[in-house]
Amino acid sequence: MLRSPWQRRALLAAPGLLLAGFGVVHPGQLDAASASWWAALHVVLLPVFPLLAVAQWSLLTSAPPWLRWPGRLAAFGFAAFYGGLDAVAGIAAGTVVHAQHGATPVVGAVFAAGDRLGYVGSACFLVASVLIVVAAALRVGWRAAPGAVVLLLASVSFVDSHIFWPRGVFTMAGVAVGMFLLAPAEEPVRDR
Template sequence: MSRSQWLRAALLAAPGLILAGFGVFHPAPLEVDTAQWWTTLHVLLLPVFPLLAAAQWVLLTGAPMVLRWAGRVAAFGFAAFYGGLDAVAGIAAGTVAHTQHVVGPVTFAVFGIGDTLGYIGAACFLAANAVIVAAIALRVGWRVLPGAVLLLAASVSFLDSHIFWPRGVVTMVAVAAGMFLLSVYVTASPRMSVRQTSFGQP
């Protein structure tokens, strides 16, 4: 890998690693004593989760147009809906618990809508990563396998793990590793098509 490829790979892996770091300090479950930190943590997380969508956007560079835009629409869905989870089940729920000094019915109602938004967002994340793997596999064949296995397994885990310790943290590390490995095969031009290279060749 060239220096620029190493830099790109590191940048694409960075969001997952940052989220894994936050996950180590993520309280679970929400309690009155941790409500203030719960709120603050999710404020800090708001700008970080969209960076995963940005990484997906870059990994779709060079994909056939249909796959590229399908993946990018899914990445946008992840950023939008998962941001809703952070705002509702994170900031709002923590604020309610801290203000009312109880984790009660109102907090649970807030969690209900937040969980729905989060599941939709996580499903979009999985869909975008599946498109990324398919697009890269069209160009490089079985060489996509190590990164693909890590990224797709982590995406399935992410459906219900969030970034909670320990599984959520491991999930985010796997996301980072998968994106790092797949970044090697990102082409410079979004106009790259399957006809421009034979299957299994870069």
């Protein structure tokens, strides 16, 4: 069990910060020179992206059931579909470009399939974030506003930014900050 609320907040922010860091070293485009690193990086990212869903799941702990369960279902949808994006447009596309020594029409088809998965996954992430914000607002009112604004802006940006530098990196940093700021809304209310 976490010893302090600060540890919990840091743990909730950690996946976004990790992904922002990986975004700094993510190749800007896939070509023969970047293909090997592209594929390897997405193997590393496979277990990291679902940690965002774990953070969302955790932020929904004290939400009323009518928000908690749809939010957790959306977080699960994010983990499943965004993981598919990484497997297809990350690992598979990088492997194909590396094996063919450059991009071919096959890579376009692979990216199209991955993009569809990514849009579904990022839409699920946005839905879960909206439900987190609603739950936080119901629990603590206007005190949730700073974290809510940051998390919602970052979640909207995530729909088409992935973690690419620079926008995707700032998007993931925004996710981390938003979750950090919203974590107190999920902590037990203490009597005075």
